Structures are given as structure tokens and as C-alpha cells.
Amino acid sequence: MKIVVIGTGYVGLVSGACFADFGHHVTCVDKDPKKIEMLERNEMPIWEPGLDSLVESNVRKGRLEFTTRLSPALPDADAVFIAVGTPSRRGDGHADLTYVFNAVRELAQKLEHPVVVVTKSTVPVGTGDEIAKILKEEGAPEGCSVASNPEFLREGAAIADFKHPDRILIGANDDKAREVLREIYRPLFLNKAPMLFVSRRTAELTKYAANAFLATKISFINEMADLCEAVGADVQDVARGIGLDNRIGPKFLHAGPGYGGSCFPKDTLALLRTAEEAGVENQIVNAVVKVNDDRKNGMAARVEKAMGGSVSGKTVAVLGLTFKPNTDDMRDAPSIPLVNMLVEKGAKVQAYDPVGMEMAKPHMPEDGVTYADGEMTAINGADALVIVTEWDEFRALDLDAVKAAMKGDKLLDLRNIYERDEAERAGFDYRPIGR
Missing domain, CATH: 3.40.50.720 (NAD(P)-binding Rossmann-like Domain)
Structure with missing residues (x-):
């Protein structure tokens, strides 16, 4: 299939390179000419083990290319993945969707045939609805579909996670989007990766819920670490003792200086803002954020x-x-x-x-x-x-x-x-x- 990925940051570049390695033809588009020039020289703008060789191999085989121009990438495209940044909005912690909506507006104005528009970026519940509205307002061809396909990649192990996922989550409200994404991920059927089809809003919320739950495990074990120090216990043994319970599991139970990175801090804040706007109090997630801030400080x-x-x-x-x-x-x-x-x-x-x-x-x-x-x-x-x-x-x-x-x-x-x-x-x- 022919795929366009808008954004060559962490998610966009890893996803584009892996899709190309599946055998699809992928064009990665980014407005930053310096980043595109780097990629054309096979210089990675991010540090991820194995990414440079994966990119080089698929560029050499003609399956992966990079450009600053969206229009030439769109003819015959089956799906366009939006993988631009959604940083925390200054002042209120909500996800800033400026880059997402700007990309969709430009896409709508340049499309000449219907495609499936897929959000890879982490976005709040209801973003897909707004994308569908923008496509219509900006005159996109009739028949375009909008889907949500969140990523669950660990930095440092992203390629392995993409090719051997715990699950592939697809949020779609129509058969066309479901079938196109099923075909895109068909190479992973050999790995028996579970493919979960849900509604678009459910997929958007699931991404935030997953990261908030993992952040909760980290903050929980960090609080237990403080208690262990006070009473003379060993948090590593405590973590092992509870982690062997299949209902809990051992992952993300490593005490330390607090969580950071591109996902947990901004996604927990964005989830709190979403809940606040919906009139729902998320006391646990709110406590997780406070515990982590106090931990790092x-x-x-x-x-x-x-x-x-x-x-x-x-x-x-x-x-x-x-x-x-x-x-x-x-x-x-x-x-x-x-x-x-x-x-x-x-x-x-x-x-x-x-x-x-x-x-x-x-x-x-x-x-x-x-x-x-x-x-x-x-x-x-x-x-x-x-x-x-x-x-x-x-x-x-x-x-x-x-x-x-x-x-x-x-x-x-x-x-x-x-x-x-x-x-x-x-x-x-x-x-x-x-x-």
C-alpha cells in the first residue's frame, strides 16, 4: 500500500521506517528542511538503536523517501498518518493540537481523492471528530475516513515494539478505515499480534488510560520505596513479591527518581484536563502527577x-x-x-x-x-x-x-x-x- 506520514519526529520516523520494512511504499513529510536533509544523508534526528540501518535499508530499496512537500506525496495514497507533536499547552496542561489541525487543513486542501486519515499522534478524546469536521470544511474529497491508531512504543526499544506489539489498537467508525488499516498491518498477522477494533473515541482514550496506569505503577512503587526506607524493608523484594502476582505483573515496578519522557508527564496532564472538561474527577491520576513532581524535586x-x-x-x-x-x-x-x-x-x-x-x-x-x-x-x-x-x-x-x-x-x-x-x-x- 502507499502510505504518507506527516511528521518525522519519534513516532512518525519509527512508524514510517517500519511500515516501509513491511513492504509498503512510505513517504515521510516534514516542514523542517534541515531534518529532511539530515534524513536524506541517513543522519537520524533522534537517537534510537537500529533506526539508522532500518532507514538506510528501505531508502536503498526504494520503499522509503523524505520530502518537505506534501502534494507530490499524495497521488495514489491509501492512508495518511498524522504523527506531529502534541505538547502540553502552556498554562493549562491540555494537549496542544495546533500542529495536528494545521496538518489536516493543509492535507484537506491538497487531496484529490479520498484517503484514510489516521492519527498516530496522542490526542484527546474527540480529536478525530474535529479532524473529520475540518476535512469537510476545507473541501476534502467525499469519502475520506478518519481513524485513530495510537502508538505504544518504548523509547530505546521502539522498532521491536512496532514489529512485535502487544496489541494493535484501531479506532474506526466505518468499514473502509478498518479494512485499510487491517491491510497495512497484515504483515504482523504472522506474529499473531492481537488487532483490537474499537470506536475512534475509545481508541483515543485508551492511549491516555494506558500511560496513566503505567505512571500510576511507577508512582506507587516510589511511595512504597519511601515507606521501605522508613521501616527497614527492601523495595526490590516488595516489587518482586507483588509483581509475581499475575494480576499485577512485574513491569514498571522499579523504584527511582520519578518518571519523565515525552509521554507520561504530558499525557497524565492531558487526561486530567479531559476529565475536568467532562465534569469527571480523576483523583488517582491527579495524585500520581503530584507524587511524581514531588519525587523529582x-x-x-x-x-x-x-x-x-x-x-x-x-x-x-x-x-x-x-x-x-x-x-x-x-x-x-x-x-x-x-x-x-x-x-x-x-x-x-x-x-x-x-x-x-x-x-x-x-x-x-x-x-x-x-x-x-x-x-x-x-x-x-x-x-x-x-x-x-x-x-x-x-x-x-x-x-x-x-x-x-x-x-x-x-x-x-x-x-x-x-x-x-x-x-x-x-x-x-x-x-x-x-x-
């Missing part, structure tokens, strides 16, 4: 406490800046309030991240932060070491060498990647989470 106080109540004049090494490993995404990363507060309180921060430092710089203070060329450079001379992101290369550090390179002995392991015994044998005052 409280990490600097942990460092202060470990340092005897003050970090003024101290050097703190920070390993890991991105919100999770295997991505360069800094959106709402827990490292941001941590580093900013440490510097504000008079500390000097020596930071290192394998791929995220350039993306981190706009979020960090200009003065007070030094970006190292490796973990040992960041650690050198530090009074305290804080592990914020659990990159694989931080999991097997030579703790004896680390301790020898440091001035102090404080190791704050915000991801629980080390055991207390090994850290203490190396001479550290070890401070994990919830243990």
Missing part, C-alpha cells in the same frame, strides 16, 4: 542529606541525564530538577551521559555544570556520585577504581543497580532507593 534534598545537610562548595558527579537509557530524550527528565537544584544550592556538577549531553545543555544551568567525556572523567575528584539513568555502561563500573578517583565516599544509586555489600566493600557510603 526531592532528589536534590537526598544528595544534601547524604552530604551532611549542604552541598555548597562540593563537587557532585552525575551519571546519566536522559530520562531513560537508549535514548537522547531529555523531556521532563529527573536529572533536570536535580542538577538545577544542586547548582542553585552551590554545588559544582560534573555530568556525563553516553548520548544525551547536547540535548541536556538547554535544560541545565550555563554555569556550574561541566560535561565530561566519560564516566571516569565525571567522577574524578567528586565528593559524591549520583547515578540517575541506568545506562548499561554504568552497571559494571569498577567500584574500587571509582572510589579511588573520588575525593569523597558518597554513592547515591537512584536506580538500584548495585548491591550494598559490593559498594560498601569498595569503601562507599551507599545510598540506594527504598533499600
Whole structure:
């Protein structure tokens, strides 16, 4: 089939490359000429393992192309996926749909035959209805359909998630949309991926509900971690003990410095605004957001406490800046309030991240932060070491060498990647989470 993807951000680029790898012909359209020029040179605007080789392979085979012009991509198109950003709207936290609606207006004016318009972007309930209205108002050809096909991709594992999904969720109100999307995803039938057909509004809400539920699990285990510290229990054992219950499951029960990234923070806020507009109170989700904000803002106080109540004049090494490993995404990363507060309180921060430092710089203070060329450079001379992101290369550090390179002995392991015994044998005052 012939597919057009509007937007070459994280979702659009991964989706377009994977659709092309299924054998479809895909044209990715983006208004940013620099981004398109990068992609034509096979330079990825995002960091995702395996994406560059997937893009290169399908471009070479003639199944994937990039352009800034929408019109030439539309002839013979069967489906157009909208995969533009929906950031939190400043002031009220609702999803900003400006980019979505602008893309739909331009599409409507340039279409010459009916297509299925599919939202991949995460959008509030009722957005599909508004898209259908805009298509009609802007003179799109009769017979266009609108569907919702939310993504459930984990950054760092997006390609595997796309090709081996837990489920494919399709929200459509007519047979044409259902059949076109069924054909697009037909290659995944071999993997026996469940395909769930629901109404458009149900699909839109399901995406938000899924992310809010996962965020709830994270905030819950973080609260349990605080309780474990207070009563002398081990949160990792607690998580294992409840996670083995099939009704709960083990995923997203890892205590840490709070969730961040492109989805959970903005989607929980958008869900709250949707509920508010519908006159429904979402007390649980509201509490999840507050717990997470407090969690991230409280990490600097942990460092202060470990340092005897003050970090003024101290050097703190920070390993890991991105919100999770295997991505360069800094959106709402827990490292941001941590580093900013440490510097504000008079500390000097020596930071290192394998791929995220350039993306981190706009979020960090200009003065007070030094970006190292490796973990040992960041650690050198530090009074305290804080592990914020659990990159694989931080999991097997030579703790004896680390301790020898440091001035102090404080190791704050915000991801629980080390055991207390090994850290203490190396001479550290070890401070994990919830243990």
C-alpha cells in the first residue's frame, strides 16, 4: 500500500521506517528542511538503536523517501498518518493540537481523492471528530475516513515494539478505515499480534488510560520505596513479591527518581484536563502527577542529606541525564530538577551521559555544570556520585577504581543497580532507593 506520514519526529520516523520494512511504499513529510536533509544523508534526528540501518535499508530499496512537500506525496495514497507533536499547552496542561489541525487543513486542501486519515499522534478524546469536521470544511474529497491508531512504543526499544506489539489498537467508525488499516498491518498477522477494533473515541482514550496506569505503577512503587526506607524493608523484594502476582505483573515496578519522557508527564496532564472538561474527577491520576513532581524535586534534598545537610562548595558527579537509557530524550527528565537544584544550592556538577549531553545543555544551568567525556572523567575528584539513568555502561563500573578517583565516599544509586555489600566493600557510603 502507499502510505504518507506527516511528521518525522519519534513516532512518525519509527512508524514510517517500519511500515516501509513491511513492504509498503512510505513517504515521510516534514516542514523542517534541515531534518529532511539530515534524513536524506541517513543522519537520524533522534537517537534510537537500529533506526539508522532500518532507514538506510528501505531508502536503498526504494520503499522509503523524505520530502518537505506534501502534494507530490499524495497521488495514489491509501492512508495518511498524522504523527506531529502534541505538547502540553502552556498554562493549562491540555494537549496542544495546533500542529495536528494545521496538518489536516493543509492535507484537506491538497487531496484529490479520498484517503484514510489516521492519527498516530496522542490526542484527546474527540480529536478525530474535529479532524473529520475540518476535512469537510476545507473541501476534502467525499469519502475520506478518519481513524485513530495510537502508538505504544518504548523509547530505546521502539522498532521491536512496532514489529512485535502487544496489541494493535484501531479506532474506526466505518468499514473502509478498518479494512485499510487491517491491510497495512497484515504483515504482523504472522506474529499473531492481537488487532483490537474499537470506536475512534475509545481508541483515543485508551492511549491516555494506558500511560496513566503505567505512571500510576511507577508512582506507587516510589511511595512504597519511601515507606521501605522508613521501616527497614527492601523495595526490590516488595516489587518482586507483588509483581509475581499475575494480576499485577512485574513491569514498571522499579523504584527511582520519578518518571519523565515525552509521554507520561504530558499525557497524565492531558487526561486530567479531559476529565475536568467532562465534569469527571480523576483523583488517582491527579495524585500520581503530584507524587511524581514531588519525587523529582526531592532528589536534590537526598544528595544534601547524604552530604551532611549542604552541598555548597562540593563537587557532585552525575551519571546519566536522559530520562531513560537508549535514548537522547531529555523531556521532563529527573536529572533536570536535580542538577538545577544542586547548582542553585552551590554545588559544582560534573555530568556525563553516553548520548544525551547536547540535548541536556538547554535544560541545565550555563554555569556550574561541566560535561565530561566519560564516566571516569565525571567522577574524578567528586565528593559524591549520583547515578540517575541506568545506562548499561554504568552497571559494571569498577567500584574500587571509582572510589579511588573520588575525593569523597558518597554513592547515591537512584536506580538500584548495585548491591550494598559490593559498594560498601569498595569503601562507599551507599545510598540506594527504598533499600
